[in-house]
Amino acid sequence: MEQNAKNVAVIYSSKHGTTEKVAKQVAQFLSMNATLINLKEVKQPNLASFDCIVIGGSIYAGKVQPKVAEFCTRYMETLLQKKVVLYLCAMNHKEYDIELRNAYPEALRNHAVAASVVGGEFLFEKMNFIERFLVRKISGVNSSISKLDDEKIEALAKAVME
Numbered sequence: 001m002e003q004n005a006k007n008v009a010v011i012y013s014s015k016h017g018t019t020e021k022v023a024k025q026v027a028q029f030l031s032m033n034a035t036l037i038n039l040k041e042v043k044q045p046n047l048a049s050f051d052c053i054v055i056g057g058s059i060y061a062g063k064v065q066p067k068v069a070e071f072c073t074r075y076m077e078t079l080l081q082k083k084v085v086l087y088l089c090a091m092n093h094k095e096y097d098i099e100l101r102n103a104y105p106e107a108l109r110n111h112a113v114a115a116s117v118v119g120g121e122f123l124f125e126k127m128n129f130i131e132r133f134l135v136r137k138i139s140g141v142n143s144s145i146s147k148l149d150d151e152k153i154e155a156l157a158k159a160v161m162e
């Protein structure tokens with residue numbers, strides 16, 4: 001089959017908006033158009049027209065959002081036939097490696113051309129009461145902060161284009 005310009009989809013789920021923000025940043029860094037697909041809005045995306053899939057999720061209580069885990073499981077066979085780039089948003093730096101390992105199935109991680117945790121944000125204005133309480137208690141943080149790593153985000157886009 002002839003493959004012309006690469007068709008890229010950035011498929012993500014985001015609770016407070018940070019993974020979505022990163023999806024848009026990756027798309028901006030790309031020199032080609034990318035289709036953004038929010039798994040909250042599109043339950044079963046059709047991947048047929050894409051040859052590269054970027055998957056983004058975020059970590060809550062050590063786990064990736066269920067929508068992202070379900071997407072990877074359901075589409076595994078298709079994903080293994082395409083170029084794949086994986087990322088996560090998370091704030092517990094010490095746990096990044098293990099969070100990445102647990103978030104995406106081994107076969108997908110091994111197949112991916114790049115996989116990284118790009119940092120994250122605590123957005124207190126978007127949190128509910130319990131989330132605010134938990135973040136204060138566990139991380140000691142009391143107000144909104146952003147710890148996104150722009151270099152890592154750009155590296156994801158470069159991996160797509162290589």
Ligand SMILES: Cc1cc2nc3c(=O)[nH]c(=O)nc-3n(C[C@H](O)[C@H](O)[C@H](O)COP(=O)(O)O)c2cc1C
Pocket residue numbers: 013014015016017018019020057058059060061062063089090091092093095099119120121122123127130131132134135
């Ligand atoms: C209630 C709560 C629990 C969290 N638990 C973790 C965690 O276990 N490990 C971690 O690295 N980050 C954790 N985070 C940080 C999130 O992954 C971070 O805020 C991320 O940017 C959220 O992205 P999203 O808005 O796209 O969902 C937590 C954040 C909140 C609000």
